[in-house]
Amino acid sequence: KDAYADAVQQFPEKESVYKGMVRMEIVKEEDEVSFNDQVLSRIPGWIEEIRDSGVEPGQTAILVRSRKEGVAVANTLLEYAKSADKKQNIRLISNESLLLIHNSSVSLLLSALRYLIYPEDELNRALLKYHSYLTGNAAESDLNRLFDVAQPIEDFLPVKFTEELSRLKQLPLFELCEWLIGLFRLGGRIEDLPYLQAFQDVIIDLQRREPIGIRGFLQHWEQHGSKKGVSVSEESNAIRILTIHKAKGLEFKAVIVPFCNWEITTDQRKSNILWCETRDTPMDRIPIVPVRFGSKMQHTLFSKAYFTERMRGYMDSLNLMYVAFTRAKEMLYLGISGNEEEKISHIGGLIRGIMDQTPDLEPSLEPLNTFCSGDIFKIGDTSGCPREPVADEPWKFETYPVNQGTGSLKVRMRGEAYFVDEEGAFRTGRMYGIMMHLVFSKITSKDDVDEVIRSFQREGLLPTEEVGPLKQTILEVISRPGVADWFSEDKKRVIHSERSLYCKDGKVLRPDRVIEEGDRVTVVDFKFGEHERPTYNTQVRNYMEYMSKLGYKTIEGYVWYVMMDKNVKIEWE
Template identity: 30%
Template sequence: MALKIFSASAGSGKTHRLTIEYLLLCFQNPENFRHILAVTFTNKATAEMKSRIVNELFKIASGEESAVFADIKENMPGKSELFLRLRAQDILRHILYSYHHFNVSTIDSFFQVVMRAFTRELGIHSGYNLELDTEMVLEEASDRLISQAGKDEYLIDWLISFATEKFNEEQKWNYKKDIQTLAPESLKEKFALFSSRILTILEDKDKLNQYLDELKKIINDFEYHQKSNAVTATRMITSAGMEVNDFSYKNNGVAGWLFKLLSEPDKEPGKRVSEAIDDLSKWFSSSSGKDIKNRIETLLNNGLLSLTTSLYDYHRQHIMTYQTARLIKQNIYVLGIIGYLNREIIRYRTENNVLMLSDVNQLLYQMTESEEAPFIYEKTGYWLNHLFIDEFQDTSAFQWHNLLVLLKNNLASGYNNLVVGDVKQSIYRWRGGDWSLLLHKIYNDIDHQLVKNFNLDVNYRSCPEIIAFNNQLFWLLSDFLPEKFLNLKEVEKTSEEDRNLADIIRQAYRDVVQNIPENKENEKGFVQISFIKSDENANWKAKVREKLPDLLYSLLQDGYEADDMAILTRTNSEGQEITSFLLENTDFTIVSQETLAIGSSVAIRFVVCCLKYYLDAEDKLNLADLLFSHNLLFNESSQNPDIDHLLNYIHGKEENEILSKLREVFSRHAALSLYALTELIISSFNLYQFEREQAYLSAFLNLILDFSAKFKQSVTEFIEYWEEKAHSLPIRISDETKGLKVMTIHKSKGLQFKIVIIPYCNWSIDHLSGKTQIVWCRPEEKPFDMFPVVPVRYGQRMKDSIFHKEYYEEKLYAWMDNLNAM
């Protein structure tokens, strides 16, 4: 028995290895497939794994050449080829006859099966629906919270305090947008783990006010001490007829620090301050005149030195408590708002009898805490002896906990299990993936003697030059980044434990070097890195975009097709920039989230305008848009009419015909549903005649059908939903759609292209300073430990608080996330 852990870099044959390991168990006993659970993270990966297993079995059974047969024979010595081929037929027959026991699925699908078996124990209605549109639920919860604000004085206090904190930090305040930004925090596992305790604490308003008063006292005491003593010290200097420039290092020296304390009571005393306290000669420079030196010495002897020492010592003794209180107070209002949001989400779930994927993980976590694993999983109807986990670096802490109980039971029963992953491919931490599970936590959870490590170090996908480039780049970065981390100013003064975090990068990239397969040694590849020289006020991204058309056309001349190419960006907005530019300046067919958005269709634009016209026939702007989109559809010779042409069109004969037809459609609305009304608009104007619009029209009708099933038949509510969110939803298309692909790096994971272009390869290795990043921290020291976790805004202030370890961890994890995105 063993837990096999495969480190599988990109292109190293991960699915091939999974197929071999799965089939080896089946060749031992054809019934074993019933007792194997293989989980991955996407439906596409699930389909690929199932297909690979069945196809290889068929090839072996029918005598065809199989990519895995040699490994099967090697691992089953003494068995003839005929025996193995007959065994393959037997296995294939068992799987096809009992396909429902072919347990290869997404991790979410498997947990759904388990959840359905325990609805009674969990107090959930057995007919609950799974809500996959998490964003919609969060928006609904946010709207409900806002509507409650006028009725709940305590909630108003939270919101006002939150707005005040943002104002004090000189940040913009948009209450609806800010609440919707906070909403996803209520689903994060670090909050969910303690949510019930936090909600209980938030309900005890007296206790909470005492906690806030204590935080305010810590802050006020520190600031009063530093400011009042700084006032005394600076008055001594000015009363002696002196100024900062009379002292050593002027504004950057010890005197400068004293004056800065007047407005920045937490201003850190640097090395020059500590040296000046120990050595009086550091208060003045070698060029200072005798008179200046004497006056400074007099000041120091008259109390300035003792005041400075007091300020310095007080800062060192109390800065951690002060910064901790300030960080918690700054975001305690966030915690209150998240608590309210959590309540609204629970109400929404109850009223609509739905669960979200995050709820399933959390409920199973709670259940596996108190129940025996065999009982939990046997009740589902499965007897699972072998667990295969794919893409383990993207597994969340809850998911791992829920699977761990099954895995431990399997190992204790003497069965083999398997985990496949690669820390270097982890780019989904923002949605719960925890690559530290693969790096070290799994070794803490499983007895080392039961673990066998394997490194798949041959890259079968890429050309030799690509492999060599990646080897050199990431090998250098795995050395450079730990050194960069250790050389950070703040790290130099911190604990050994914090400095040891630098080793995480070295560990994660210890197997970074990939080998070239023998059959590819003579193949060629190409890597080009271009740097753009940009003037101070120039838009360097515009210069990059201008180079793209020539590059793309030159690739076509070299024999590549548009479908061979992919342009990858870090963000959706960057992808939209690229897409818009290429659509305007090239004749490429672009396949991207923007061009495939339902709202990008002219026909859909026209239909939506018709629905708006039904709501308000006097809206002139909408009328103009309605007629303009109709013109684009039905008068293709004038795809971009000028203003004069449009005005003539609006006042022409066709206007009355269009509106008359619409009024005729609307006259029948009383007996029609929203779906039927939309369908009637489409058929009345014969919009299906436009072949390029058919996929968008079908997707739009499906969208209305889903909306009507979940919400109401109201045209008004649908238009609100459309404008807020639905217009940007993509249509579902086949992977075979031809064209130049423009997508984010996250969307491209698992795909491969002959040509990959990254035009904006300039992203920050740390979190962007303009974007608020919440870190959930455990305040384990008194007097801060009333809450099990608190939300803290990521920033340098954390390094001087009790959350310094979480600060350095988050910084290092952000570095890893952004490095992996390359």
């Protein structure tokens, strides 16, 4: 009750000519339009008012509680900028909110990639037509046709895209996306260029680790794509959208806190478990226990923990409000929920509850409702706000040149990771061995050989003329007596290729192949050289020793000299 009771706003000794302004709008839900939706519709007007007062976008911040709220604000402002043709006035920065998945050009690229792999997916076909329309590639006045499965998809896509589907599938992933950007004329959409560049950066980063095709990339995107965003310099002259927690320590000329409706105490829907001490209870043999957090706790042995948590929730909410409101140097805009409630449950209700109270301490001695006109509370105004010079805009994307010919720059690499020379042949026997080792690491059984080799060819790691001979060689060697069993699948066995083994002493072992069958395990190490070495035997024996520590009863180990057609069984006790 007495939190911040002795806190008052002190005026500086040297007062500025401009006194500042606080504007608060009380918003009530009506006609089934939620509080958040009503506030979103008012934000563009607040931004225009701030801009007209002389405050630049880079000196304005919108503070939200969650990424979801940030995305909603960003989308609202971007849609407003497009509809009102004010793209130069509404510029945004939000590393949390401006995600790649919300950009039309990136969404078009993803739909096009899915179409190459899953051409019969009706949902994706509709999305591809829709995103093609949004990016200006489909001139369609009747939007219902976009989602009509009876309408040929070719009518909504560039002719060259539909004609070259087979060839596009064969391109490396990065080059494929470059082609798609060119075919769909996305390079001319200036507002989307940072998103396209960030999307290609994701692909480059993935391909640094290992070769990846369309299918593998789409699987990665399903798991991690929603978190990918555009990183922009914070010094850009653009409106910042960030969470209240991230705003700690920052200040802005104008601040908008649109959604002042968060719970005033711990939200039991999110904090459903409370760990409570058992001292002085019948359960004191266990030091702490998990208890479902809720109002029923106040009538239990853990009532003290319940009220302590509630009090902490009150203080957290008040501190969050304090942080949000004190980020503003000159202008503060607030959206307050006006729904009537029996008791105060959120920040909006708390603010409304003190509107008619008279402060006890100077300098503010008038109740807040003195400054209310209907549902709008306002102290001060925007006139007289001093204008400050704005730094030059940092460099920005204006074009996205795409090379769709054969003139792309190529780096002639001489490292061991690059296997073939200009003639399309392996440079050395060592490189051939490295290539074979990579192929074998991807093969579980002989049924995998063709697809693995084709994937290496598509990624440019295997020359075309080597595909047939290499496939024939691999099928022949893994069918030899004593070897074929290692490459045969069975429901009773589990095969691990290149799986790391983390040991208690900190070592990390990585045997080429481990075959589990109940309490029996077989360890195989591949060698592609032409000489036997005792150190290879020691290495496999070391693998076997650690396998015994894992509890396997029967352990066998082999060094397989592939090119010498020789298996060496390792003796071990």
